[in-house]
Amino acid sequence: METNLKTVERRLLWLSHWMIHHANHIRPKVDGIKVGGHQASSASMVSIMTALYYGVLRPCDRVAVKPHAAPVFHAMQYLMGNTKVEKLKAYRGLGGAQSYPSRTKDDDDVGFSTGSIGLGVAITSFASLIQDYIRAKPGERARGRAG
Incomplete structure (x- = not known):
């Protein structure tokens, strides 16, 4: 039987990978250039981020999210009701969720802007x-x- 955190982890993994796939293969692009994304980096952090955000962090704690794991962070914010699906659909695009969590450019509760x-x-x-x-x-x- 799967634990609640395992269920959340699987949803975060799927949603973070969907964001990258959507940006590269579904969302219309005028120039046809691939948007990019880091599915492997997201996969490498999903267990840690799930345990941290859903089991350890207090409201006062601040986290610097590994920049290439931004899709997991944004997926998490969506599952918690802090952002809209439109932001995920526009990942790495104008008005969308940022490729690196940003305190100034994202609506999400970003502890530290990390950049590249x-x-x-x-x-x-x-x-x-x-x-x-x-x-x-x-x-x-x-x-x-x-x-």
Whole structure:
């Protein structure tokens, strides 16, 4: 018998792969150029992201999603009711879900914009250091000098 998380994981995997397939083979393209996408990268992260988002994260937690796993992130947002199917259909297109989760370009709750230049590792490490610093100096935070 399949667990609830396994069911969600299978749906996320299917939907994330559908987004990429739709962008490349179904959605009309004027120039006929392939849109791209990273099905293998999504598949490699779907179990981790399912466990993290549906079993571990608290509302205050922030995550830098591996950029090539953006389809899983967007599929997850759809299943949670945070985005519309039109955004998925327009993946990597004008007005669609972004190819890399973006705090400014996506409607979804993106913890950190990651992009394609390895920013995710740097920004999460820095955010962690700052969080630890603030926790170590509670008096500083109370007086407004933490930042």
